[in-house]
Amino acid sequence: MLNTCIFVGRITTEIELKKTKKENSCCNFQMAIKRTYSDVADFPPLSVYGKLAEILCTYAQKGDMLGVRARYRSVMKNEKKYSEFLVEEIQFLQRKDKTGDYDDIEIPQSANTDFNPDSFNDDDLPF
Numbered sequence: 459m460l461n462t463c464i465f466v467g468r469i470t471t472e473i474e475l476k477k478t479k480k481e482n483s484c485c486n487f488q489m490a491i492k493r494t495y496s497d498v499a500d501f502p503p504l505s506v507y508g509k510l511a512e513i514l515c516t517y518a519q520k521g522d523m524l525g526v527r528a529r530y531r532s533v534m535k536n537e538k539k540y541s542e543f544l545v546e547e548i549q550f551l552q553r554k555d556k557t558g559d560y561d562d563i564e565i566p567q568s569a570n571t572d573f574n575p576d577s578f579n580d581d582d583l584p585f
Contacts (some may be wrong), residue, residue, distance in 0.1 A: 461529045463502075463543055466551070467491040468523050470501060475515040483511040486542075489524065503529060514548060521554025539541045 467489035475485050486506045504526065506514050512552040518524065528543035 461528060462483070463528045465489055465491050465502065465528065465543075466523070466525045467499070468554070469518060469520050472520050473515050473518060474551070475511060478517065483508055485511045485515055487514075489526070503540075503542045504545050505542045506548075510545065510548060514545075517550060518548075523552040523554075525549035525551055552584075 470488045473485050473487045475483055478484055479575050484505065486503065486505050489499045489502060490501060492499045526543075526545050527547040528545045528548070530541065530543055531540050532539055545575075
């Protein structure tokens with residue numbers, strides 16, 4: 459089966475790096491994804507874990523344009539079902555002030571880690 463989503467849009471929220479109870483890095487944010495042929499936008503909830511979360515919080519800010527590859531998952535927390543997209547890859551596209559791409563900083567190309575967000579209990583999350 460295939461579970462892959464690709465989004466291109468602008469970050470709509472400030473991104474704050476958090477730590478799980480087991481000291482793994484994580485962050486949540488939303489992007490404005492404009493629909494084709496419309497002025498309407500969608501705002502999917504995105505979650506990032508591990509080294510990729512640290513890179514995102516270091517180099518991206520509200521208003522920046524990103525391309526992300528993610529997978530959908532639903533989780534149960536406090537007897538409620540939540541949906542989120544787990545980001546697996548990020549492409550930094552454009553800064554919010556449109557001064558150019560991310561050419562003036564060196565962003566690590568690979569953020570592969572052994573961290574698996576499915577390997578911990580949702581009760582470990584600080585939010």
